[in-house]
Amino acid sequence: MDLVILAVVIAAVIVVVAGTSLVVSRRRRKEVTAPPPTRQAPPPQAPEPQVGEEAAPTKDEPRRTIDSIDLPDTDVDTGLAPGPTAEAPPEVSIPPAPPVPEPTIPEVEVPEPTAGRLVRLRSRLARSQSSLGQGLLSLLSREHLDEDTWEEIEDTLLTADVGVAPTQELVERLRTRVKVLGTRTPTELRELLRDELVQLIGPDMDRSLSTTRSAEGRPAVVLVVGVNGTGKTTTTGKLARVLVADGRQVVLGAADTFRAAAADQLQTWGERVGAQIVRGPEGGDPASVAFDAVKEGIALEADTVLVDTAGRLHTKTGLMDELGKVKRVVEKHGPVSEVLLVLDATTGQNGLVQARVFAEVVDITGIVLTKLDGTAKGGIVVAVQRELGVPVKLVGLGEGADDLAPFEPEAFVDALVGE
Numbered sequence: 001m002d003l004v005i006l007a008v009v010i011a012a013v014i015v016v017v018a019g020t021s022l023v024v025s026r027r028r029r030k031e032v033t034a035p036p037p038t039r040q041a042p043p044p045q046a047p048e049p050q051v052g053e054e055a056a057p058t059k060d061e062p063r064r065t066i067d068s069i070d071l072p073d074t075d076v077d078t079g080l081a082p083g084p085t086a087e088a089p090p091e092v093s094i095p096p097a098p099p100v101p102e103p104t105i106p107e108v109e110v111p112e113p114t115a116g117r118l119v120r121l122r123s124r125l126a127r128s129q130s131s132l133g134q135g136l137l138s139l140l141s142r143e144h145l146d147e148d149t150w151e152e153i154e155d156t157l158l159t160a161d162v163g164v165a166p167t168q169e170l171v172e173r174l175r176t177r178v179k180v181l182g183t184r185t186p187t188e189l190r191e192l193l194r195d196e197l198v199q200l201i202g203p204d205m206d207r208s209l210s211t212t213r214s215a216e217g218r219p220a221v222v223l224v225v226g227v228n229g230t231g232k233t234t235t236t237g238k239l240a241r242v243l244v245a246d247g248r249q250v251v252l253g254a255a256d257t258f259r260a261a262a263a264d265q266l267q268t269w270g271e272r273v274g275a276q277i278v279r280g281p282e283g284g285d286p287a288s289v290a291f292d293a294v295k296e297g298i299a300l301e302a303d304t305v306l307v308d309t310a311g312r313l314h315t316k317t318g319l320m321d322e323l324g325k326v327k328r329v330v331e332k333h334g335p336v337s338e339v340l341l342v343l344d345a346t347t348g349q350n351g352l353v354q355a356r357v358f359a360e361v362v363d364i365t366g367i368v369l370t371k372l373d374g375t376a377k378g379g380i381v382v383a384v385q386r387e388l389g390v391p392v393k394l395v396g397l398g399e400g401a402d403d404l405a406p407f408e409p410e411a412f413v414d415a416l417v418g419e
């Protein structure tokens with residue numbers, strides 16, 4: 001028994017000794033394998049605040065309640081935009097959209113009414129033609145109307161391009177009437193001269209323009225012809241305004257394919273009054289452009305198609321033949337309503353020669369006398385009517401858009417002799 005107890009004690013001592021040495025050896029191994037610290041510790045600082053330290057008010061500090069705090073007055077306009085609220089979405093800066101250019105719609109003009117245009121333009125006529133009207137009046141007012149005076153009267157009329165035959169006729173009639181009159185007051189003389197000049201110009205000629213749709217519903221077709229630079233394109237543009245002012249729907253045909261600027265010019269005229277334009281390639285066939293313009297006029301149910309043709313010298317047969325072709329091709333749609341010959345009043349007698357040649361190629365139905373504001377030769381009105389047997393229907397009295405007037409003999413003569 002004692003042996004057993006002894007063996008147990010020895011075993012217990014062995015176990016204790018073995019356990020102790022194991023712990024010591026582990027500790028030693030740990031100390032050998034642990035890496036050395038690389039970071040230096042920070043230098044000692046003020047002790048960091050600990051949680052709760054600031055939350056606790058100091059005992060001496062007075063307490064501030066919500067009532068004692070000045071809040072911003074909400075009624076006062078600070079002039080600043082309100083700041084974002086908690087609910088407000090975060091502000092996103094959107095770059096401004098590039099400005100969209102306004103579409104440029106050409107402004108459509110309202111032309112002046114045509115009625116009484118010549119009366120409005122009377123001052124221009126009076127200015128340019130005063131040598132004719134006032135010259136005749138002062139001669140007729142002389143106390144003794146001798147042969148020399150009658151010759152002077154004749155010269156005055158010839159200088160104003162009235163033409164030989166009409167001048168002689170007029171002088172004869174004046175001689176007779178002055179004799180019958182006996183004593184002559186200025187008013188009587190003015191009336192007499194006025195009557196005779198109006199008769200000479202022809203108050204009964206039909207000066208109306210065929211510009212309304214035909215009974216079959218086709219638009220009226222107006223061809224504008226003449227030599228270079230007489231004012232055809234300008235007249236076509238001005239005439240479009242006259243017609244639009246009278247309530248017509250107009251289509252323009254730029255058959256002057258020879259001069260590109262003429263088509264551009266006509267387009268501008270058209271845009272100003274809202275008239276459609278048909279044009280072709282530069283140097284293209286003018287007859288084909290004219291044909292297409294009338295076709296367009298028919299499709300649009302327009303009232304009038306105005307066709308501007310290229311300026312051509314009356315001496316060039318090839319060009320005159322081309323004009324004949326333009327007319328014939330257009331006539332495939334139906335008859336042409338008007339062929340207007342544009343004559344520059346400043347060219348005087350040469351205008352008569354042009355008129356004669358053009359009349360041989362195309363039947364002229366009316367004359368447009370342009371630039372009457374720039375010449376004292378208003379007598380050309382009489383001469384050209386006699387030459388062609390067709391009336392002056394329109395007169396140009398300036399470069400302004402509304403400086404084209406229907407020709408009225410009475411208003412014309414009134415401007416010449418004064419009232």
Ligand SMILES: Nc1nc2c(ncn2[C@@H]2O[C@H](COP(=O)(O)OP(=O)(O)OP(=O)(O)O)[C@@H](O)[C@H]2O)c(=O)[nH]1
Binds near residue numbers: 227234
């Ligand atoms: N003072 C004045 N000038 C006018 C009148 N009519 C036209 N003109 C001017 O005459 C010039 C010639 O006019 P256009 O219309 O281009 O002549 P055009 O006959 O078409 O010319 P081409 O196509 O070359 O044959 C322009 O400067 C017009 O402004 C008018 O009645 N009075």
